[in-house]
Amino acid sequence: MSVSGLVVVGVDGSASGLGAVEIAAHEARLRGAGLRVVHAFFWPAMHVPLGRSPLGPPEGGIRNMVERLVAEAVERARAVEPDLDVSHVVMTGEPLTVLEAQSRDAELVVVGSRGMGGFVGLLVGSTAVHLAAHGRCPVLVARERTRREGAASADGPVDRQTDGPIVLGVDGSVAGERAVEFAFAEAAFRDAGLVALHAWTTWNAPLPAPPDPSEPYSAPPGGLAEEEQRLLHEALAGHQERYPGVKVEHRVLHGSTREALIEASRSAQLMVVGARGRGGFAGLLLGSVSQALLHHAHCPVAVVRGTLGPQ
Known part of the structure; x- marks a missing residue:
């Protein structure tokens, strides 16, 4: 499948992020564009150990966790749009900075309304709000109430x-x-x-x-x-x-x-x-x-x- 543009989706391992992946995959297919799954990996900048603990399982550690969540996001995108050209990148940096830079080359950026760092009572995450203000292309925020009543559980595809x-x-x-x-x-x-x-x-x-x-x-x-x-x-x-x-x-x-x-x-x-x-x-x-x-x-x-x- 030839592509002529790029849709970027930010993921962080949250259910909101996976919902954004499905919407982004749909948007990319409609545009005949490719989809790029992006994760902002800020732990290296904080000098936090990335590998597994000597006392933990082989699959433990922050690096393995990031690889798993990105792989899950890519798998979700291909599950909802099998013919889509999907790429992924893990970049060191703060999410807003990373996604703002990615928006310079994209025709659309999609993010979830809340991420792993969301606090109870905050209806939309700071990354979504700030990216909507500073992004260099249109920003689509996947509101959490996109699932219809009676739809599948959060583990299944979003009922758009x-x-x-x-x-x-x-x-x-x-x-x-x-x-x-x-x-x-x-x-x-x-x-x-x-x-x-x-x-x-x-x-x-x-x-x-x-x-x-x-x-x-x-x-x-x-x-x-x-x-x-x-x-x-x-x-x-x-x-x-x-x-x-x-x-x-x-x-x-x-x-x-x-x-x-x-x-x-x-x-x-x-x-x-x-x-x-x-x-x-x-x-x-x-x-x-x-x-x-x-x-x-x-x-x-x-x-x-x-x-x-x-x-």
Whole structure:
């Protein structure tokens, strides 16, 4: 099988990491890309003994443990996508640093929402949050609630929801344009419908031009709602022509963006958002909406930064 791209998945031996491997394998097949399984091996940098203890079994030791967990991840990927070109690499370093470097050559990086170091009460791991903010390509976080009720146990393959739409959070910002492109491409890859959702309130809506300059803060009845409809239409302009096979539903809601997207994620197979929105502050690389979805969405979440270079 010839490949034309690369999907990277970070693994750490956790159940969340193995779930990410399955999703990453699926994404790689859809793209006709190869899959690279990556483990960040930070113990050598801490000068911790890697070999087995003289008092322990031959298969003991941190190095053997790492080899086993990477082999298990590769085996899981090939089990769900037998024809996939799968490679693996173990790199010394801190996970975020390693995966950020790997993202420079990848078209997608996939990670689990929590890893071996996750604390009870923390709904999403720090590596997932920081990578979504700093990765040089789109980052897909495999939320732990991707398994349907009544599905197989955690030891078996993840029961991915494949009959729901791709949900795209649209804010109309320039930074969100790459998220729109990614969502259309993903819907085409998956042969899925696309729900383009824009939520607004009177606090975050841009005011339309006043009909009477003498009353600069007035707006005609329904003017704000019409302006938000126009914003969504303009954000999607051109993409439908490039992806004529993708069926798009325009959904404009008056209410909280976070609540609307979290609710929409219940029936979605993937949520796509930009890293920063219209109200983002300089220096905050991951907006509050993106962070809320990483913590509370009911499906995998793809965060797409507006630029490839550093911000």
